[in-house]
Structure formats: C-alpha cells, structure tokens
Amino acid sequence: MKRAGMHFPPLRGLAPLLAGLATWQFLSSGPAPNFPPPAAWWRTVAQLASNGQLAPAVMETLWTFALGLALAASFGFVAGLAIGTVRAVRRWSALLLEYFRALPPPVIVPVAVLMLGYAPSMKVFVIVFASVWPVLLNVVSSVSRVGGGLVDMGRSLRLTRGEVLFKLLIPAVVPGLLLGIRVATPLAMVITLLIEMLTAMPGLGGLLIAGQRNFNSAQVFGMLVVVGLLGLAVNLLVNVAEAIVLRRWPPRGLAPE
Amino acid sequence: MNDRGLVQGAGGLAAFLLLWEAVVRSGSATFDYLPAPSAILAALGRLAAGGAFWGEIGHTLLATLLGWAIAVLIGVVAGLALGLSPWLRRYSLASIEALRPLPGVAFAPVGLLAFGFSLQMELAVIVLPTLWPVLVNTMGGISALSPRLGEVARSFRLGRFEATMKVYAPAAAASVLVGLRLSMSLAVVMAVIAEMVGNPQGLGYAVVREQQALRPAEMFGYVFVIGLIGILMNWALMAFARRALPGEFGRPLAMDAGVR
Amino acid sequence: MSAVFDLAAVALRLPVGGGVREILSDVHLSLAEGEVYTIVGASGSGKTSLLRVMGGLTRASAGSIRFRGVPIDAPPAGVAFVFQDYAGALLQWRTVARNVALGVERSLAKPERGLRVAEALRLVGLEAHAGDFPWQLSGGMQQRVQLARALAIRPSVLLMDEPFAALDAMTKAGLQDELLRLRDQTGASIVFITHDIEEAVYLGDRVAVLKGPPGTIAHTFTIDLPRTREQIATRESPAFLRLRHQVHDAIRGRA
Numbered sequence: 001m002k003r004a005g006m007h008f009p010p011l012r013g014l015a016p017l018l019a020g021l022a023t024w025q026f027l028s029s030g031p032a033p034n035f036p037p038p039a040a041w042w043r044t045v046a047q048l049a050s051n052g053q054l055a056p057a058v059m060e061t062l063w064t065f066a067l068g069l070a071l072a073a074s075f076g077f078v079a080g081l082a083i084g085t086v087r088a089v090r091r092w093s094a095l096l097l098e099y100f101r102a103l104p105p106p107v108i109v110p111v112a113v114l115m116l117g118y119a120p121s122m123k124v125f126v127i128v129f130a131s132v133w134p135v136l137l138n139v140v141s142s143v144s145r146v147g148g149g150l151v152d153m154g155r156s157l158r159l160t161r162g163e164v165l166f167k168l169l170i171p172a173v174v175p176g177l178l179l180g181i182r183v184a185t186p187l188a189m190v191i192t193l194l195i196e197m198l199t200a201m202p203g204l205g206g207l208l209i210a211g212q213r214n215f216n217s218a219q220v221f222g223m224l225v226v227v228g229l230l231g232l233a234v235n236l237l238v239n240v241a242e243a244i245v246l247r248r249w250p251p252r253g254l255a256p257e
Numbered sequence: 258m259n260d261r262g263l264v265q266g267a268g269g270l271a272a273f274l275l276l277w278e279a280v281v282r283s284g285s286a287t288f289d290y291l292p293a294p295s296a297i298l299a300a301l302g303r304l305a306a307g308g309a310f311w312g313e314i315g316h317t318l319l320a321t322l323l324g325w326a327i328a329v330l331i332g333v334v335a336g337l338a339l340g341l342s343p344w345l346r347r348y349s350l351a352s353i354e355a356l357r358p359l360p361g362v363a364f365a366p367v368g369l370l371a372f373g374f375s376l377q378m379e380l381a382v383i384v385l386p387t388l389w390p391v392l393v394n395t396m397g398g399i400s401a402l403s404p405r406l407g408e409v410a411r412s413f414r415l416g417r418f419e420a421t422m423k424v425y426a427p428a429a430a431a432s433v434l435v436g437l438r439l440s441m442s443l444a445v446v447m448a449v450i451a452e453m454v455g456n457p458q459g460l461g462y463a464v465v466r467e468q469q470a471l472r473p474a475e476m477f478g479y480v481f482v483i484g485l486i487g488i489l490m491n492w493a494l495m496a497f498a499r500r501a502l503p504g505e506f507g508r509p510l511a512m513d514a515g516v517r
Numbered sequence: 518m519s520a521v522f523d524l525a526a527v528a529l530r531l532p533v534g535g536g537v538r539e540i541l542s543d544v545h546l547s548l549a550e551g552e553v554y555t556i557v558g559a560s561g562s563g564k565t566s567l568l569r570v571m572g573g574l575t576r577a578s579a580g581s582i583r584f585r586g587v588p589i590d591a592p593p594a595g596v597a598f599v600f601q602d603y604a605g606a607l608l609q610w611r612t613v614a615r616n617v618a619l620g621v622e623r624s625l626a627k628p629e630r631g632l633r634v635a636e637a638l639r640l641v642g643l644e645a646h647a648g649d650f651p652w653q654l655s656g657g658m659q660q661r662v663q664l665a666r667a668l669a670i671r672p673s674v675l676l677m678d679e680p681f682a683a684l685d686a687m688t689k690a691g692l693q694d695e696l697l698r699l700r701d702q703t704g705a706s707i708v709f710i711t712h713d714i715e716e717a718v719y720l721g722d723r724v725a726v727l728k729g730p731p732g733t734i735a736h737t738f739t740i741d742l743p744r745t746r747e748q749i750a751t752r753e754s755p756a757f758l759r760l761r762h763q764v765h766d767a768i769r770g771r772a
Contacts, residue, residue: 014352014355106479114476115289115291189360193362223363409606413619414593427610
C-alpha cells in the first residue's frame with residue numbers, strides 16, 4: 001500500500017514540460033519583450049542571487065510562511081478539539097465557520113492592513129487567519145466523526161478525562177489534523193506571497209512585483225520558477241513529515257477524504 | 258444540516274453579530290478601523306443604491322465564470338484523456354505534479370506584463386490554478402472506476418468514443434463534480450486576487466480601494482459580498498448538477514462531507 | 518449438429534506477480550442450441566475466466582474458440598453477459614429503460630428501439646419500472662434489469678457469471694424459474710456459472726465440473742430430469758438427489 005507523498009510519478013513524465021521549455025528557448029531567437037526565453041530567466045535569477053537580493057527574500061518569505069503555518073496549525077488544532085468535543089458549541093458555530101471557510105482568503109489582506117497597519121505582525125496574523133480554517137474544520141470534523149465512540153469506550157474503561165483526551169482523542173484526530181495542514185500549506189504560501197505583492201513588504205512577492213513594475217519580464221518568469229520550486233520543496237517536506245508521523249496509522253487511500 | 262441545526266447555527270451567527278456590535282459601540286474595541294455590523298449594513302445599502310456596485314459584482318462574476326468555464330473545459334478533456342490512457346499518464350503526470358504547486362498569485366505579474374489591465378489578465382491568473390482540481394478529480398474519478406463498467410462496455414461492443422461518453426464520463430461524474438466545486442471556489446479567489454493585484458476592476462479592486470481610502474464600513478461590505486458570491490456560485494453549481502444528471506445527483510449523497 | 522460454441526484445447530496463462538499463472542488448461546467444450554450449460558467448481562477453479570474467454574473479454578493463450586464456426590478474439594455479436602454485481606454492471610445514472618437500451622442504441626432507430634426495450638422489459642416483468650433508476654430497485658429487480666438489457670439484443674447465447682449469488686433464497690428461486698421460462702420463450706443458449714451445486718443441477722441440461730487451478734473440465738453430467746422443473750417437486754425427486762450426489766462427489770473426489 002502506497003504511503004501518501006512518498007512517491008513521485010515516473011520521471012519520464014517530465015518530458016512534456018522540458019520539451020515545452022526547450023521549444024520556447026528555441027523559438028525565442030529575436031527580442032520578445034513579454035516572453036523571454038528560459039535562458040534569460042536563469043541569468044536574471046543568478047544575477048539576483050549574486051547581488052544578494054535573492055537569499056534574504058527567500059528567507060523572509062519562508063520564515064513568515066512557516067511561522068504563520070505553525071501558528072495556524074496549533075491554533076486550529078486546539079480550537080478544533082475544543083469546538084469538536086462540545087456538541088453545543090459545534091452546532092452554534094457551524095454557520096459562522098461555514099461562512100468563514102467560504103470567504104476567499106485574499107480578501108482578508110486589505111482588512112488586516114487597514115486594522116493592523118504595515119507591521120510584520122500583520123503579515124503573520126493574516127496568514128494565520130486565512131490558513132486556520134482547513135485545519136480547524138478538519139479537526140472538528142475528525143472529532144465529531146470518531147469522538148463519540150472513543151469517549152464512550154474511555155468511560156467504559158474508567159479512564160479520566162485527561163486520559164481520554166491525550167490517549168484516545170488526540171491520536172485519533174492526528175490524521176485529520178495532518179490533512180488540514182496539507183490543505184493549509186499551499187494556502188499559507190499563496191497568502192504570504194500575496195501580502196508581499198500587495199504591500200511591497202520584503203520577500204519573494206516583492207521581487208515578483210518589482211519585476212513587473214520594471215517591465216523586467218525575465219525577472220518575473222525567473223521568480224515564478226523560484227516560487228514554484230519553493231512550493232514544490234515545501235510540499236515535499238510536508239508530505240515526508242506526514243509520512244513519518246503517520247507511520248503507525250493505517251494507510252490512507254490515495255485520495256484525501 | 259437539519260432544521261434544528263440550522264436554527265442553532267443561525268443563533269450562533271446572530272450572537273456573534275450582536276457581540277460585535279456591542280463591543281464596537283461600547284468603545285472597548287482596540288482597533289481604529291473596526292466598524293459595527295450596523296454601520297456595514299448601512300454602507301451596503303448606500304452601495305447598492307449606487308450603480309457602480311452592481312457593475313463591480315457583474316465584472317467579478319464574469320471573470321470568475323469565464324475563467325472557470327475555460328479551466329473546466331481543459332481540465333475535463335485532459336482528465337478524461339489521462340484517466341483513460343495509462344501511456345499518456347506515464348508521460349505527463351510528473352509535469353503536472355511539477356506545475357501544480359505554482360501559486361496562482363505568482364501569475365499576476367505575468368498576466369500584467371502580457372495583457373496589461375484587462376479581463377484577459379484576470380483570466381491568465383484564474384485559468385491555470387483553477388484547472389488542476391478539475392483535471393486531478395476527473396482523472397482520479399476515471400481511474401477509480403470499477404473495471405466492471407469497462408467490461409460491460411466491451412461486452413456490448415461499444416466503440417471507444419461511445420464508451421467514454423455513455424459509460425465512463427457519467428460514471429466519473431461524482432468525482433468530476435467535486436473537482437468542479439473546488440475549482441469554482443478557487444476561481445472566485447483567483448479573480449479577487451487578480452483584481453486586487455492587477456486589474457483595477459471588480460470587487461477585489463473595490464476592497465483595496467476602500468481600504469486605501471480609509472472607508473472601513475464599505476470595505477467590510479465588499480468583503481461580505483465576496484463571501485456571499487462564493488457561497489451562491491457553489492449552490493448554483495449543485496442545483497445545476499442535480500438538474501443535469503438526476504439519476505446520479507437526485508438521490509441523497511454525502512456530497513458535503515468533504516472539508517476543504 | 519453445429520455447435521453454438523466450440524472450444525478446443527483452450528488454455529489461459531496470465532502474468533501474476535513476478536511469474537505466469539496457468540488459469541485454464543486444455544478445456545474442451547461444446548454448447549448446443551437452446552441448452553442450459555451450467556459450470557460448477559470450487560473458488561479459484563477458473564470458472565469466471567472460462568466465461569470471459571468464451572465471451573471474448575479475455576484472449577485465450579492457446580487453443581481455439583469458435584462461435585458459430587467463426588473464431589473469436591473480441592466479444593462477438595449475439596452474445597450477452599450478465600454479471601454478478603448488478604449494481605456495478607448497471608449504469609446507475611440511467612433509467613431502467615435507458616439501461617436496457619444500451620446494447621441497441623447504436624443499431625436501432627428510436628421507434629424500433631422503444632419496441633425492443635418494451636419487449637425486453639415485458640419478458641422480465643418490469644414494464645412498470647421503466648422510468649425508475651436502478652438504485653431505487655431491489656437486488657432481484659436490478660438483476661432482472663441486467664437480464665432485460667442482455668435480452669434486448671436478442672442474443673443467441675447468454676453468459677451468466679454467478680448472477681444470483683448475491684440474492685436471497687426466495688428471490689433466487691423465482692429468478693431461476695424465470696430464466697428457464699426465458700430460455701423456452703427465446704430459444705437462447707445459456708452458460709451459467711455457479712458454486713451452488715443444487716442450482717447447477719436444477720437449471721442445467723448439462724453440468725460441467727471445473728477442477729483446478731489450472732481449470733479443466735473434469736466431468737460433464739447430462740441431466741436427465743424432465744424439461745419442466747419445479748422448485749419443490751424436482752428438488753425432492755430421487756433423480757435430482759442422485760445427480761446432486763454425483764456432482765458433489767465429482768467436485769470433492771480426486772483433488
């Protein structure tokens with residue numbers, strides 16, 4: 001049974017992508033202001049790396065993203081447990097949570113900027129506020145799905161409330177938590193980049209938008225690739241972490257449920 | 258959600274709004290720009306009376322629907338092809354997995370460079386990220402089909418195209434619909450992003466405009482409308498699905514069990 | 518007398534795991550017009566594979582399979598399958614009538630198609646449910662829909678893979694009699710796979726015992742019971758009990 005994330009499809013599947021890039025490179029013999037060839041992207045990115053702009057931007061984006069995601073995961077986990085275990089709270093908050101879930105996360109950015117100003121704390125707050133929902137809702141759903149039976153079992157075994165929570169409930173909810181984190185990860189990345197692009201705060205998003213404002217399309221495409229690779233790396237990391245944590249759980253099907 | 262659940266949910270919502278109103282009125286709020294729900298309602302009233310508001314809604318809806326439709330077309334066709342052909346899958350899956358994590362927001366500068374401030378720029382931002390859920394879910398739906406259906410098609414000597422249209426595609430419909438719903442909410446998000454970062458039209462731009470003009474009540478009003486649109490589009494999609502394939506979607510399904 | 522189906526020295530080998538597994542070996546079979554030919558065997562003996570090979574869903578590795586004298590390598594016209602898992606075999610999103618029409622949509626124009634579908638539904642007694650969806654019907658009724666779908670193409674052979682195994686005893690009995698009646702009315706030949714010895718003897722004009730792996734026909738019994746079968750009377754008759762005993766021994770003896 002395949003473990004989630006531990007496999008990448010056969011590498012020969014990269015053929016279309018590589019072929020596309022090669023064709024692009026080949027066709028761009030003359031000047032094409034808006035669609036520069038891949039070689040130009042590489043040159044620009046190398047330039048940014050050598051004049052010390054790339055590394056700090058990557059670190060800034062990565063750090064803000066990681067912090068925001070970690071906080072969202074923790075908060076979502078605790079709040080999800082709390083809401084999930086008390087049936088009354090779950091019912092009363094259901095509609096409210098549904099609305100917040102449906103709210104497009106980017107919309108929160110201007111609101112936060114207005115209310116919190118241009119501080120790094122604003123950046124983290126927005127990421128947390130936008131990314132907490134998949135985690136929270138998955139945990140709530142997990143608890144409501146398995147909680148009842150486990151609590152009853154705990155009572156029949158005469159376990160204390162704390163034991164029920166730590167020995168039964170939390171382990172049972174971990175797969176749901178990790179699924180929520182998996183969904184929240186790309187979301188947090190998008191929001192981080194979005195904030196940087198909207199507010200010109202330091203980070204990869206800033207470099208992207210700077211490229212556009214300077215009509216430096218090679219920079220724009222080059223940064224696009226950097227962002228893509230970063231996203232790929234982060235996804236891989238999350239998958240590996242999940243596989244390690246879930247070693248002891250029964251294997252999931254291939255599609256998240 | 259049953260009736261009692263609905264009442265309780267509505268009650269919770271109302272309690273939240275009342276608490277919010279009270280906190281702002283009493284002046285104990287620490288934020289300068291947090292308006293009371295009543296102020297937001299008033300602002301919405303003013304906006305609705307003016308003409309520009311409806312034009313903005315229309316623009317975002319147009320961009321969303323158009324981008325979604327294009328993504329769905331590409332995604333379903335590609336998903337069907339990939340789902341049915343293991344050879345195609347072997348030679349393209351890795352490329353798809355490499356492109357998928359690209360955050361849609363990163364395409365906004367590209368779109369701006371290529372198309373300037375325009376609807377096309379929005380579409381450039383919307384289409385690519387939106388097409389993945391459709392493609393992945395369609396492909397997954399086809400791959401997960403019971404081999405029995407294939408045998409039924411063959412035993413009745415149906416041609417490839419006939420079998421795809423009559424048997425495989427409808428059988429995968431439930432999965433495809435999940436992809437359609439995911440991509441619909443994604444399309445709304447991407448349209449808003451495109452309008453916030455690029456094309457100065459529509460609801461996304463309106464939110465940023467109100468924020469920069471320091472008009473919090475109007476800004477929250479627009480935020481509320483955007484959330485509403487997402488919910489309405491999803492509901493419309495489900496209603497359409499039930500009409501189109503009553504056999505598959507007419508019966509009670511645990512369709513809303515998924516959490517995103 | 519020309520046989521409807523003629524299998525000679527048929528073998529089937531399939532790649533399994535790292536190597537090759539022999540599923541069928543040296544199968545000889547001859548199916549006559551209008552006969553009910555039942556195949557019994559233990560699980561894993563290759564019954565389903567034999568049916569699939571006959572129906573052209575799986576290609577044989579060796580030997581010849583002829584349908585009306587013509588070698589086959591794909592599902593031939595005039596042969597219809599009925600599978601055990603009716604829920605998976607029916608198109609759940611189509612009404613009963615449209616399900617039954619699946620095999621004739623391409624070849625018949627609308628008016629003719631409607632008549633053919635109505636005729637098939639009448640044969641299985643489901644005219645009243647033409648507009649229902651399969652998931653609204655019971656298991657037995659869904660299996661009858663599958664039967665109607667098969668009958669709509671006016672097949673000369675019905676290949677049935679343990680079609681009644683998932684149904685309760687009473688529904689099963691009713692469908693067994695209905696199948697015999699359909700055979701009398703349409704003249705189709707039926708190849709019927711089952712693991713239920715009593716069902717095999719009750720339904721069959723001949724019963725083949727498949728032993729394996731690799732599957733091969735160990736014995737063929739000719740059922741000399743009266744043509745008209747009756748659930749209680751036939752099953753209590755000495756001849757039936759004797760045949761049942763013999764088939765049972767054939768399956769059990771000499772592993």
